[in-house]
Amino acid sequence: MSARGSPLLSVRGLSKHFGGVAAVDGIDLDVQARETVALIGPNGAGKTTFYNLLSGRMQPTGGSVVFDGRDVTGRPPHEISRLGISRSFQITNIFPEMSARENVEVALTAVHGKTLRFFSRATSDSALHEEADALLGQLGLGALATSRAGTLSYGDKRLLEIAIVLATRPRLVLLDEPTAGMTPEETRGVVALVRRLAGSTQCTFLITEHDMEVVFGLADRIVVLHRGRVLAHGSADEIRASREVREAYLGEPDD
DSSP, X not given: OOOSSOOSEEEEEEEEEETTEEEEEEEEEEEOTTOEEEEEOSTTSSHHHHHHHHTTSSOOSXXXXXXXXXXXXXXXXXXXXHHTEEEOOSSOOOOTTSBHHHHHHHHHHHHTTOHHHHHHOSSOOHHHHHHHHHHHHHTTOGGGTTSBGGGSOHHHHHHHHHHHHHHTOOSEEEEESTTTTOOHXXXXXXXXXXXXXXXXXXXXXXXXXXXXXXXXXXXXEEEEEETTEEEEEEOHHHHHHOHHHHHHTSOOOOO
């Protein structure tokens, strides 16, 4: 789907069947380095299953996933994460009894294979504190570093999860409904954050999102899934103008 150089992510014929039902049905997708791609579609389109296949949480029925020139098809999640693909979830994935800083430190130590050592210590290294605090500050959470994660607002929990994802030093970030449940003000903050990260880091973003204003405001390119297949792909203007998308996704039949 890309006419440019070798993509960072290349998916070919990716499928996942549950019995006789194809949740993902032969998806082809290329994502270039430092590109922000939105993956949209109605409920049941296959977005979450596709993410599960990319992140190793499900084994595909067929097809391949190549990341940075390596075939990662069917590899376990910890291997895929170590290679540079990290994922956030629709429901926050944090340790609620630990501080915001400690949550980020767990991810930082995991990068170096030292997670068990972290849990065995009463305190963390000062360098680890500094790196965690820098990430929290980047996401506007610096003042909440010592707050217990479970006491944070919903929006701040989502931001903390993004900080945890970034702590793994990913090259490809899979954001799953990053603004779900947020207030309009929180949503604007996340949009500004992702724009800033896309411009200032080496990260590539693949984002699922139901808020079309967020999609149109963030994505370099939009891919529409419908019934487990790629229905359309292109710029925001091309997606807006697509008859197939209006009928299948936006619910506007073409006269």
